[in-house]
Amino acid sequence: MIDHEVQFKRFLQKQGLKLTPSRARILEAAFTMHEHFDAEKLHDLIKADNVSLATVYRTLPLLLEAGLISRTVRIGGRDRFEHILGHPRHAHWLCENCQAVIETDLSALQSAITKEAKALKFDIQQISLNITGLCWKCKDSANDSQ
Amino acid sequence: MIDHEVQFKRFLQKQGLKLTPSRARILEAAFTMHEHFDAEKLHDLIKADNVSLATVYRTLPLLLEAGLISRTVRIGGRDRFEHILGHPRHAHWLCENCQAVIETDLSALQSAITKEAKALKFDIQQISLNITGLCWKCKDSANDSQ
């Protein structure tokens, strides 16, 4: 069993829940996806295995709580997620124009945030730094038109 | 005319739009509100003046673009906003349990972010740093129960 599957199983057991085939499939799909994904995109990947969209929506919060995925940006009214690999967390730069998402390392800020958390006695589950604006491509074209 | 009203008017004119009574009312309401607000809460404040919720929804993106308000956290499926006063931007700490929102200064991180933006040639419109987890109250009670 893969690393993150073990982790998920443990998490579920702690809550008296089971690692069912559907859940395992959803987890696997979340980890094969190498970009951001939303509920529907993930479902597309596994609907052939007869896993319903409802189950995807039910499982996503579990993966979130288990710390295996994180909610990143919200685009077009849809929540997007990405898996966590033990990689350092990163910031998301979202272009308002072309909706490109650029990722950068967050470690430079991490310590400042952790320090603040200690002061607040806040138990961090997720950090999400999103910066919206215009990417270099759209910044240039905005100068031309408009 | 108040400062931010001038700013909004200028912004609108640049787009060939007008500062109508409804829009002015919405702007004013957004600035009297001293906490976060969502579309409905803002509408409650001004519906007596016969401004429809639809118009609120239509105006919010304009205020956003004009840089007068910012979208902060999303709670209970609703987008929340807050006005910008030229104050330094702040981080939002959202308790998953009691849904309290704590705000802290963001200036410590600002320079690191700006630096990164320069490297990416990214034109920043909004920075949003949201940290979810448990506030000190809920952290303690989580230890007891569950």
Next chain:
DNA sequence: GAGTTTGTTGCAAATGATTCTCAAATGAAA
């Protein structure tokens, strides 16, 4: 001033992501 153009609004209806309901399926445990 009458007519035209363009932006605006409230209302009601539409949209669409997410959640819920429910009856059937599953699975661990006794």
Next chain:
DNA sequence: TTTCATTTGAGAATCATTTGCAACAAACTC
């Protein structure tokens, strides 16, 4: 195999947000 709690797919329901539309309004044109 009976029990009992959990899970599931399918479809219905929910609810924030958008949109279409007809009536309005302000700015221009002639």
